Amino acid sequence: DQQVKQNSPSLSVQEGRISILNCDYTNSMFDYFLWYKKYPAEGPTFLISISSIKDKNEDGRFTVFLNKSAKHLSLHIVPSQPGDSAVYFCVGGKNYQLIWGAGTKLIIKP
Amino acid sequence: DAMVIQNPRYQVTQFGKPVTLSCSQTLNHNVMYWYQQKSSQAPKLLFHYYDKDFNNEADTPDNFQSRRPNTSFCFLDIRSPGLGDAAMYLCATSSLGTAGETQYFGPGTRLLVL
Numbered sequence: 001d002q003q004v005k006q007n008s009p010s011l012s013v014q015e016g017r018i019s020i021l022n023c024d025y026t027n028s029m030f031d032y033f034l035w036y037k038k039y040p041a042e043g044p045t046f047l048i049s050i051s052s053i054k055d056k057n058e059d060g061r062f063t064v065f066l067n068k069s070a071k072h073l074s075l076h077i078v079p080s081q082p083g084d085s086a087v088y089f090c091v092g093g094k095n096y097q098l099i100w101g102a103g104t105k106l107i108i109k110p
Numbered sequence: 111d112a113m114v115i116q117n118p119r120y121q122v123t124q125f126g127k128p129v130t131l132s133c134s135q136t137l138n139h140n141v142m143y144w145y146q147q148k149s150s151q152a153p154k155l156l157f158h159y160y161d162k163d164f165n166n167e168a169d170t171p172d173n174f175q176s177r178r179p180n181t182s183f184c185f186l187d188i189r190s191p192g193l194g195d196a197a198m199y200l201c202a203t204s205s206l207g208t209a210g211e212t213q214y215f216g217p218g219t220r221l222l223v224l
Binding site for chain 1: 114116141150151152153155158160200202204212213214215216217218220
């Protein structure tokens with residue numbers, strides 16, 4: 001039973017454009033959500049978080065939107081840069097335990 | 111810089127030969143985790159320590175054990191590695207009470223079983 005779903009295994013975006021990564025969840029008990037970024041042969045790196053009581057959080061080029069009624073969140077990256085090419089994991093959190101999505105591989109084309 | 115360190119980065123072992131992976135942290139976090147990650151799949155939580163309290167995931171095989179002798183160090187012991195245990199093993203830490211409960215990951219140890 002996948003509680004956090006990332007339905008797009010990969011996404012290709014032109015450099016300078018907006019990248020939108022989507023995530024759906026089924027567990028209404030999550031207290032917060034996180035996005036992690038992972039380069040090959042490295043551990044995941046925390047990118048941005050959002051509390052379940054918020055609907056938006058912004059940090060520089062990264063914005064996360066949460067739609068609780070739809071149980072959907074999205075990560076917007078604008079403008080997209082070549083260094084953004086990585087696998088992005090959507091993660092739901094309750095207390096200190098995390099439930100991970102399968103990841104979306106983002107490819108930024110020059 | 112405060113960080114999570116994993117040694118070695120690459121480990122080769124033989125089928126059935128016990129192996130230990132190590133993790134240390136300078137963040138003074140009270141929670142430490144071990145994950146297994148295969149290919150480009152999501153990391154799979156094996157177990158975690160909340161201080162000295164050990165919490166095993168229900169589907170973690172008995173072949174996997176862990177030790178946490180102190181706050182800074184945590185070890186993953188694989189008693190009899192099989193070919194299916196070849197994977198990236200990630201150590202992470204978090205500090206309970208931090209908003210967002212962000213987990214900080216080490217670089218991982220890639221295990222190869224021959």
